[in-house]
Amino acid sequence: MTIMSHVSNTASMKADADWWRGAVIYQIYPRSFQDSNGDGVGDLKGITERLPHVASLGVDAIWISPFFTSPMKDFGYDVSDYCDVDPMFGSLADFDALVARAHQLGLRVMIDLVLSHTSDQHPWFAESRADKSNAKSDWYVWADPKPDGNPPNNWLSIFGGPAWQWDGRRQQYYLHNFLASQPDLNFHCADVQKALLDVAQFWLERGVNGFRLDTINFYVHDARLRNNPPLAPEARNSTIAPQVNPYNHQEHLYDKNQPENLAFLRKLRAVMDPYGAAAVGEVGDAQRGLEILGEYTAGDDLMQMCYAFEFLANDRPTAQEVADVLNKVDAVARDGWACWAFSNHDVQRHATRWHLGSEGLKMMITLMMCLRGSACIYQGEELGLPEADVAYEDLQDPYGIEFWPEFKGRDGCRTPMVWERSNDSGGFSQGQPWLPVSPEHLNAAVAAQEDDAGSILHHYRRAIALRQGNVALQKGDHSAPTANGSVLSFTRTHGSETLFCAFNLGDEPAQITLPEGAWKSIALELNGAVVMDGTATLEGWQPLIAVQA
Structure with missing residues (x-):
């Protein structure tokens, strides 16, 4: 591939504000991509080292899962400093070098912003929980208990149990849609919105080309804290632990999906537009995902793209089911834009989930490259990797530890990338990997597939080239x-x-x-x-x- 200068390539990227439409985005889970220093955890320098592989696929952009300062209770999705890099992953200088190298290779850089909640170790939360009168007292969602001491309503956490945690200092509960160590920010507070918009601008100034927005529909909660109604058993169609998690027993009318969310998204879009940046939002809603996708991507002042979970579901879709999804998008999101994914860091890899062999995997990526919308590819997907079997004693994911053995968590899709067959870590690290490398992955390593013209890796390149060579497939x-x-x-x-x-x-x-x-x-x-x-x-x-x- 021709290497352009960083300055000229960055300028041309900024000039093409419509680059996201039909783009192919490669997701990198930084803990598991490449370890550069032998500590067993992937890092930013490792990503930079392996960017030529990503560029060789022909993709348009990378999406890097969180690398911000964090206590890592949820592996980076619990942020304690939005504007710095966790030492585990490197430094801001390492990030700047990564961006420069990506742009040199013609790759845009999208980073994963987790705006709905922070870590309980974030300085904002430390100040907010100190008392009810400090400057940040309303930056998080605080509520008094019911007269009998119970939480203020029936909202549940995705990780199991009530979404409310008692805090003895304030004598109040705080809301956490995820872990108790991930308190929810209060988007009804104007100062919170301004602080988060400043975070977005900080990274845009460092050269990022856009964002993947974690749990985009969770930002705003119902200010009246109304109870969610029950959800009928036949409607419980969540893609993650549907049978064992009581979260799936509610219709989530009030703890997310609030209309006030749109006003914040318009402010965020106004910050992004001068930089030619784009965003893809993760819509976490099993019942109304496509409708919310349509609401959040309509027109030209909201988000450019969103993805729902229809093709992240457990059952392999039939031809009729794919047609139904696409036709529903046409009905509820005609003015919007979908971004499709078959795998990511939160669900079982689709090679295993859908029981697909080599020919099935090849055809499904060809299908994805022909769908109207943009596309996300998850690292290792281009190798056809199956889900790794991680023993209970090796589990790291709090979700899996909580619901084992009925639900084994997300570690099986997060094991290290395999680059070669020469050692037990597949070329990922010179040390002990943070999660074990699956032995069955080693034969599918990048180096092994490079030598096989009929491999899944080469097929991915050809499928992506088909899209890049036909504007009708990109934008039609x-x-x-x-x-x-x-x-x-x-x-x-x-x-x-x-x-x-x-x-x-x-x-x-x-x-x-x-x-x-x-x-x-x-x-x-x-x-x-x-x-x-x-x-x-x-x-x-x-x-x-x-x-x-």
């Missing part, structure tokens, strides 16, 4: 997706370019008839089927991409 409209048996199909159109896309999501061959007109098959290097006289036979797990001749 699509026809209403339809399902016929196991085959999903739709067209993508941008200007004079029209592509027909079909995917057999089953094991048995299927014959299809293309829309009227002359069509020529492309993407044969992706095992694409061939059009013959307006028809085609798709083998199991085979795509068809054709251009209108």
Whole structure:
């Protein structure tokens, strides 16, 4: 790839404010990407060292999960200083070097901002909890107990149990939607909003090109603290520990998804726009995820992208289910923009979750590259890594420790990246990795797949190149997706370019008839089927991409 100068490349990146539309974003979990100093934990220098691999995939941007100063109770999603790097990961100078190298390689940098809550070790919280009259007394969500001493309402924590923690100093409860050590910020306080907007500007000034916004719909709570109603058992469709977590027993009307959230997002967008930055929000809501996606990405003054959890679900989607999701997005988010993901750091890897073999994994990434929207790829996904089996004594994730053995937590998708087969840590570290490397991952290491032209790694490169080479796949409209048996199909159109896309999501061959007109098959290097006289036979797990001749 041609290496441009840092200055000129940064300037061109800033000039293209629409870069995010159709972008392919590669998620890096910094603890597990590359350890540069032998302490067993990945770091920023390690990421910088491995950026050429990421650039070789042809992606547009990286998203780096949190690296801020933190006590690491939730592995960086509990921030104690928003404007510094945890020594575990390096320094601000290391971060600046990472950004410079990424830009040199043509990669934009997005960082994971956790704005809904902080660590209980953040100085803001230390001041807020001291008494009821200090300058930050209302920076967090404090509430008096009920007359009998119970919490103020029935809200629950995602990590199990009440979402309220008693604090003896203030003689009040504070809200925590996650761990008790992660108190929620009070977005009804104007000073809180200003402080967080200043955080965003701090990182934009350091050269970041955008943000992944953790739990974007959790920012604002109902100021009246009304109780959530119960959720019918048949509606409990959460993707994480649905059967064992009582959080899934409520309809979350009041602890998140509040209309006041939109006003804050508009302020954040106003801070981002002068920098040409973009954001993708994580919508954590099992029932209304797509509707919220539509609300938060509508128009040009909110967030550019959001992703919901439809394709992070436990069951492998059928052709009809994919069509239903895409058509629902058209109905509820026509003016918005989705960002699709099959795996991330919070769910079981989709190779295991969906019981996919090599051909299934190859076709699913081809499908993702043809969907209207942007796309997130999680590190190791390009190697086809299955979920690692982490023994209880090796668990680090508080979620897994709490709900073991019915739910084993998120460590199985967070084990270190495998770069080579020469040692037990797969080239990740010269020390003892913070999580054990799965032995079955070693044979799928980057170095092993580089030597195999038919590997999943090379297929990912070819699939991403297909998107990058066809503007209709990046930014185009699509026809209403339809399902016929196991085959999903739709067209993508941008200007004079029209592509027909079909995917057999089953094991048995299927014959299809293309829309009227002359069509020529492309993407044969992706095992694409061939059009013959307006028809085609798709083998199991085979795509068809054709251009209108």
